[in-house]
Amino acid sequence: MGLILTRAAQWTSSNKLESTPLNEFLVTQILNYAEKFVSRHPQEAEHVFDEPLQWNTSLVKYDFKDDYIISAIGVKSLEKDSEGKPLLQFFPPSISVRTFSQLSKLLHLADDRKRHEVQVCLEENRDLMVKIVGQSLANTSEEDISTLEIDVRVKLFILLRNTDEKILNKFVGEITKQVKLLPTAVEEEVDFLRQYCTEGGKRLLKSLRYTSDYEFPNGCRAPPWRQLLGEICYVVIEPCDAEALYITCSSSGVFLNAGLDKEEDESLYERQSDYYEDIATLLKRVSPHFEENVKKQDILWQQKPRRSIHLAHVVYEIEQAQPKTPEEREWEKLQRALYGRKKREPCQRWRNLGLAKYGAAQFNSKNNKPDAVILCPLSEDSRVVTDVLFVFRKSIVASFPEEHFSGSSSESEEEEEQTERRPDTSTELQSEYWQVQKLVKYLKAADQTATVLVLCAMMDLDLMKEVIQLAILDLGGLELLLNLLDTTDIRSKIGSLKILAKISQNVIIRQTIVNMRGLQRMVNNLDIPVKELQALASETIAHVAKFRRARRIVRVHGGISKLVKLLECFPYSATPEEDMEMNLEVARCGASALWSLSKSSKNKEAIRKAGGIPLLGFLLRSPYEDMVIPVVGTLQECASQKNYRVAIENEGMVKDLVKNLRSDNEELQMLCASAIFKCAEDKLTRDLVRSHQGLQPLVSLLSKAENKQLLAAATGAIWKCSISMENVAIFQEYKALQILIGLLTEQPEEVLVNVVGALGQFARIPANKSIICNGGGIRALINLLNGTNQALLVNVAKAVGACATERDNVA
């Protein structure tokens, strides 16, 4: 049953099974199987589970009849295992069952509630297989099964595995039966219905509109992360006789949502009604006026193509980038880390998909449905892949990048929730794990004083080691650490944050912190007037806020204005030196947090509104490199917005950016160049860069050919600065053109785009055209035309175009 639960079933965020037709189908299948198990496999049904299945039942004491001992506190079965423990125990409302025969008896007793019982049992025992046959056997791979000695337990395991596959096959068949709406079909229907929004006798509806005017190339209007759930678009319809209806059109049908309009609150996406096959069917159900008039006017609804393959490519891409869901990865990592054992081969998943595909093909050929014939083999494959992958949506949604179209450098740096899987092969894993376990146990028990001592002991572990990080997570330590942030004891908070600041460099820990409302708790600590605490909380936020959802949470909970306040590190001129150092540290950490946060455009705006720009400008002037890096980082991130660019010009920050181009730190140089790159779209900035002698250092950065990020930023800045002719002249004094031509080969595309862009600007001067051509530039440029990068092609075309105006060069 393991596969069904992890792969096929659709789970809500609170670990419940969603009430979808597919889940209902699964539960029914499992119920049937469990009921018939005893008669089919009497011997295996008596096998005692490795661990009892436990859940909160809806049954009460009086439901139990013979074969049970009913006492004041609960119920026990008469049947006992070899050690004399009862096989079923019931202390309301928790029930624990240890054999299949008891399970089927119980289902019999539950009668009409048996579906519910099965469902709750599945929800609360997601590691079903492990509980039934034990950890070691449940993880045995297919090949290894044949090597096992066949006893009852192994037989049971094989039986369950086979059933798992059987049900999964049926499930795929079931999916293919589901109605699939195509975006085109929805659009046609909306257009069709629009004709009937007119005044007069033909009127069916008052109004009808999409919530978004933007249509993606695939025909959907839903935001990308909702598209992954199969949602196509949202419409708002005002019927003549009812209040406005907010409707979601998704590939699995049409339903009412919770009032989704311009606002995009996640909760508004929730389904409020059943699925209908199209908008008209839904309208007929809710608006009698509509139904009546449709009948009267005898409107014919055309039959539309309903199959959808639009998801296939989206999901396929995601799948490529992210081979496993976070939960799976987390689990696998932990398994490997803790037991040094490979849990599942990477191709297992695809093997299963292969199997699923097979099932689907079989189904289609048997029924020979017309729609199955229409689909070409390729799309057939990808569609099945889509459907099966559809069930992974929860985890994928969480990790879909924000501001897909924002055009800032942010997305490229977006390290979304992906990780490399590094094999850990240390032999001391076991002892480290037990060490963590012991400390977590102490932490649970300890008062304030002991808590701090235990935290100090924890700091002595190698917290940058993934095994330790995951052990802290797995053993419940993370939760304890976060809970300490809610206490009033400053020292415990500081200790906890010292650990969190380190382990939050792990992606899985970050996500879990966010899920455990950790960010809210850190934000709450930002205004407690203890410098060390503020610094540590900011530093941890800087680590955690590496993905969209996290950044949003910090903003929504007022974290940004608190962080901006921390930048004011010179509140009193007369602070003693000791305090000053701490103040600077607080400001530095605050700026680091803002840097992470500034990758979301709403956050950029929030930083500005909180008065962050002048403070950043002030800190930019500080002599400390550690401080300047996050400040410039934030500024260059925010420079994608017009009002930041204006502020950077007006507050005299260009001068400081230029000054820091001369620093020895390549990261700082890169960030400054990148800020200039973004700002130099505006003429004033270009002039300021020149007047502060910034052009020469930009050219000298071109020699750092080994640091590609730096090179990309520097060439970008040169490109944009060379829009001004005066700047081109100065660049030429430093032989920029020759160096740029030299950079036309063997560079990554990010660099090439900028180099070629700059050449295009330089080529406006006739003399330069021949320099480019004579220097072998044209050949290199023409070669670049073979690429596929659009931005690059545009720039190449421009540059070649500019050169081609010189007659000699055409030949």
Place this chain on the structure above:
Amino acid sequence: MMEMTAKSKKVLHAQVEALSRKVEHFNKTELESLILMFNSLMAEQFSRGRPANGLKRGKFRGLLQGTFEMTNAVMMDEVFRSFDKDGHGVIILEEWIRGLAVFLRGTLDEKMNNTFRVYDLNNDKFISKDEIFHMLKHSFIKWPSEEDPDEGIKDVVEITMKKMDLDHDGMLSFDDFQKSVLDENLFLQAFGPCLPDNTIIAKFEQLAFKEPEQ
């Protein structure tokens, strides 16, 4: 505040003068407020029996609990001992002022000295494992009932000793303690809260130093 006679004013003035030469961290107005506070605490104590020559343990504990929000009984006794430098069982005015100077305005060095004295229960200039165990023995609140909490506490003591006992002689000298604190300032109050935190200091100072202005 009660009316002051010219004579008591003169005494107060002399006390302030004398103390300002001995104790750093406080200016004269602040000293005056703290002396007045001491006097009123003494007066409250006076009414309950024969006069004492300083603040008694019970009264002082009341102050620690009420004003400085300390709850740990072992620690409160030890803090009393650290204030009572001459070991006469009462806190006289000078001890009161000196103690508060560390409490409220102490530098890290002064605080380290102070807490080390607090934790060195038998005053032998070393903190032994037994002393640490004594201070921590009630530190596990939610320990599984079937297990012996002492085992866990002993382990915590061992772990901490391993980290702080830098010269590996099995006990903490002031040198060990000082180095450990400089390395990780959370160790300053390693074995129990014996210094007020910033917010409490701010509250106390507001309360103590505002009165004379009225």
